[in-house]
Amino acid sequence: MTESRSAPSASDRAPHETADERIEDIDISQEMEGSFLEYAYSVIYSRALPDARDGLKPVQRRILFMMQDMGLRPEKGHVKSARVVGEVMGKLHPHGDSSIYDALVRLAQGFAMRLPLVDGHGNFGSLDDGPAASRYTEARLAGAALAMTEALDEDVVDFVPNYDNQIMQPEVLPSAVPNLIVNGASGIAVGMATNLAPHNLVEVVDGAKHLLRHPEATVDELMEFVPGPDLPGGGTIVGLDGVKDAYRTGRGAFRTRAKVAVEQLGPRRTGLIVTELPYLVGPERVIEKIKQGVEGKKLSGISDVADLTDRKNGLRLVITLKTGFSPEAVLEQLYRYTPLEDSFSINSVALVQGQPQTLGLREMLRVFLDHRISVITRRSQFRLNKRRERLHLVEGLLIAILDIDEVIQLIRTSDDAEAARTRLMQVFDLSEAQAEYILELRLRRLTKFSRVELEAERDELQAEIERLLEILGSDERLRDVVAEEMDAAAAAFGTPRRTLLTGAVVRPARAAAAxxxxxxxxxxxxxxxxxxxxxxxxxxDPEALDAPRSASRATKHGAVIARVDGTVRGELGAILSDGTLHRFTPVDLPLVPAASIAFSAGAKLADYIGVSDKQLRVVGLVPLETETPIGLFTLQGTVKRAVLIELPAKPAFEVISLKPGDRLVGAFPAPDDSEIAAVTSDAQLLRFPAASVRPQGRAAAGMAGIRLGAEARVVFAGAVPEGAEARVVTVADSSITLPGTDVATAKVSDWTEFPAKGRATGGVRAQRFLKWEDQIACAWVGVGEPRVLAADGTARKLPEELGKRDGSGQPIDGSAAYIGVAP
Structure with a gap:
């Protein structure tokens, strides 16, 4: 309770008191309560929380309004951010330049806003660093901001005075896009906070249109159009239960994960490549947490981490793994202990009619739609009034033009303008506005051509008035306009979804020894x-091998030319076309399910084993330390069998001495009971027993394998097990045309049609050339389902019927470069 008392008399006054003092006793609890409520209301309403209609806080709204008032449109040049800050602070928002500039910066940051509203020029900051000072950066409105401020001069929203009652500012922006949902918001008020995730504009518009047509739509129905947040930086949302809770109640949480791929970084080096991070997580923060985890023994298997992000390629964080560590297991630990997995809590609090409310998806869309209906109704009424006023003047002018001589005579004979206006109104039955307009008209408008223009304008105005009356007179037509304008905004500013939505991922139990x-x-x-x-x-594993294989395969899943059994950490051999064998361990090769093999997920084996010469290719895979001989066949017809025992410890060594200009075309297991087959470019096939080639040492150069014709070469060599049901595939084309510009012919024959010959003979014809063909482009002999590929890996369809041994081929749908067996 407040009490007052009068000033004391001179005799009673204390020495320090003066005659004009007035002291009041105030209850401190009431004073604190009242002052705190005023402060809380000011923070909630004027600073921290966005309006549910345009999704903007007051400072953001004032920035966009002032930039539009300054004419900073997208087609105009940028101006200093400090100038914008000064205008906003001096005219609309007297709360300090730092808070205004911070708000301006956020409106321009593409990693924070799904639909940036300010086009910034200069250093506007990154996920790890702040922006440059306002005197160094420049800004102008982005295209989407024009949709937020469109038609402000057409009485679409209420205007309120600024802080000193000198300037009028909009209470809310017209906002043709559902900005609150699309860009989200964050803020801390007194006793409450808000945190909304960004969404995809196209999806939100689709959901809003559905609610516009079906006002009773449920959240589940709306989620068919708005399945979840769409974060500016992409990433993956793991599990949608929290999202559904937020859409229903306004509160929920979800987890986001970085987008990570496993890539081969070099010889025996595997890395995790991060190209997208969770919302508002920067690469420096991730690197710091990884280093802390490695030093604290929480993370294992990581040898290095580097940030290779640049403007051309975008985010690229390379995490190099130690040899022998599973990329999937290391990645799971990174998700557990670093910001590569982060959580986002949704608390959808916004102002509705000046009161803070917690809103679900349906409520937010409903508020936005009601706002747009109000905006378009007011705009249509404003335009209708303007069109009617203009039509009224045009009709009066047309009346005057019909009898222009009398109008001029009437004006000339009038004493003054007032008399002329009165006489015009009386003689031609005009209104005061029409008469005044005629008096102010320039004589050059009173021509025959001007009359045609006026009549066209009259017809156009009448049509426009009818359209506006239709909008204002029909709720259905009004909603159509709302939907059409939302579609236009989505078409102009919408972008494809960036964030992947997945089901919940169950974490594996923590191992005793990580x-x-x-x-x-x-x-x-x-x-x-x-x-x-x-x-x-x-x-x-028997269970993996017995799993059902995929019924349909993509056209680029490849064809197998070699396979070898071993163990994950054991050593195998890769034989190159230069006659060298390279040891390698398959531990870091991509692991794929046996039921769905796709070589697009594989690693370039030459790069994996560290071969830098791009002219060399891997021609075969062999086990090491085995008594089964391997067969080697060269381009110039030399054959060799070697037993790979007591091998040198070197990572690479020679297994055949090649003549100058010669190279290997095949390396394969060749036991004594098998037959070796070779196909030449002039369509000759030779088969002979493998036992006829005695095994030789590693330094030997081999022996004659097949007798070649002039300018012929070996295009394929392999071994066929004894008694196997093998097939022979040959593809012929012309050597004088560019590869890929002609149609090749292919033939599939039975292996038994080719008689066995002795080693070093010429063999038999495998395919008869057509008149434009002169070479065998590629060939294959083996067991299994043959597959022919183009140079880009696209599969070519082979003839279904078997051809004769020396018959011609059937046309296939394009050229061919490789033949192998289906995986």
């Missing part, structure tokens, strides 16, 4: 080599 669980177990595996040089490994 480092041990990250290492790849030395289990049996099979390494496959494709015709295009890519390699991968599959488990030889």
């Amino acid at each position: 480092s041990a669980s990250l290492e790849v177990a030395d289990t049996p595996c099979t390494v496959l080599l494709s015709a295009t040089g890519r390699a991968l490994r599959i488990d030889r």
Whole structure:
């Protein structure tokens, strides 16, 4: 309770008191309560919380309004940010330049806003660093901001005075886009806070249109159009239960993960490549947490981490793994202990009619739609009034033009303007506005051509008035206009979804020894080599091998030219076309399910084993330390068998001495009971027993394998097991046309049609050339389903019927470069 007392008399006054003092006793609890409520209301309403209609806080709204008032449109040049800040602070927002500039910067940051409203020029900051000072940066409105401020001069929203009652400012922006949902918001008020995730504009518009047509739509129905947030930086949202809760109640949480790919970084080096991070997580923060985790022994298997981000390629964070560690297991630890996985809590609090409310998805869309309906109604009424006023003047002018001589005579004979206006109104039955307009008209408008223009303008105005009356007179037509303008905004500013939505991921139980669980177990595996040089490994676990294979395969899943069994940590050999064998361990090769093999996920084996010469190719895979001889066949017709025992410890060594200009075309297991087959470019096929080639040492150059014709070469060599049901595939084309510009012919024949000949003979004809053909482009002999590929890996369809041994081929749909067996 407040009490007052009068000033004391001179005799009673204390020495320090004066005659004009007035002291009041105030209850401090009431004073604190009242002052705190005023402060809280000011923070909630004037600073921290966005309006649900345009999704903007007051400072953001004032920035956009002032920039529009300054004419800073997208087609105009940028101006200093300090100038914008000064205008906003001096005229609309007297709360300090730093808060205004911070708000301006956020409106321009593409990593924070899904739909930036300010086009910034200069250093506007990054996820790890702040922006430059306002005197160094420049800004102008982005295209989307024009949709936010469009038609402000057409009485679409209420205007209120600024802080000193000198300037009028909009209470809310017209906002043709659902900005609150699209860009989200964050803020801390007194006793409450808000945190909304960004969404995809196209999806939100689709959801808003559905609610516009079906006002009783449920949240589940709306989620068919708005399935979840769409974060500016992409990433992956793991699990949608929290999103559904937020859409229903306004509160919820979800987890986001970085987008990570496993890539081969070099010889025996595997890395995790991060190209997208969770919302508002910067690469420097991730690197710091990784280093802390490695030093604290929480993370294992990581040898290096580097930030290779640049403007051309975007975000690229490279995490190099130690040899022998499973990329999937290391990545799971990174998700657990670093910001590569982060959480986002949704608290959808916004102002509705000046009161803070917690809104679900349906409520936010409803508020926005009601706002747009109000905006378009007011705009249509404003335009209708303007069109009617203009039509009234045009009709009066047309009346005057019909009898222009009398109008001029009437004006000339009038004493003054007032008399002329009165006489015009009386003689021609005009209104005061029409008469005044005629008096102010310039004589050059009173021509025959001007009359035609006025009549066209009258017709146009009448049509426009009818359209506006239709909008104002029909709720359905009004909603159509709302939907059409939302579609236009989505078409102009919408972009494809960036964030992937997935189901919940169950974390594996924490192992007792974390480092041990990250290492790849030395289990049996099979390494496959494709015709295009890519390699991968599959488990030889019986359950994995017995899994049903995919019924349909993509056209680029490749063809196998070599396979070898081993263990994940064991050593295998890759034989190159220069006659060298390179040791390698398949531990870091991509592991794929046996049921769905796709070589697009494989690694270039030449790069994996560290071969820098791009002219060399891997021609075969072999096990090491085996008594089964391997066969080697060269381009110039030399054959050799060698037993790979007591090998040198070097990572690479020679297995055949090649003549100058010669190279290997095939390397394959060649046991004594098998037959070796070779196909030449002039369509000759030779088959002879492998036992006829005695095994030789590593330094030997081999012996004659096939007798070649003039300018002929070996295009394929391999071994066929005894008694196998093998097939022979040959593809012929012309050597004088550019590869890929002609149509090749292919033939599939039965292996038994080709008689066996002795080693070093010429063989028999495998395909008869057509008149424009002169070479065998590629060939294959083996067991299994043959597959022909183009140079880009696209599969070519082979003839279904078997051809005669020396018959011609059937046309296929394009040229061919490789042949192998289906994986």
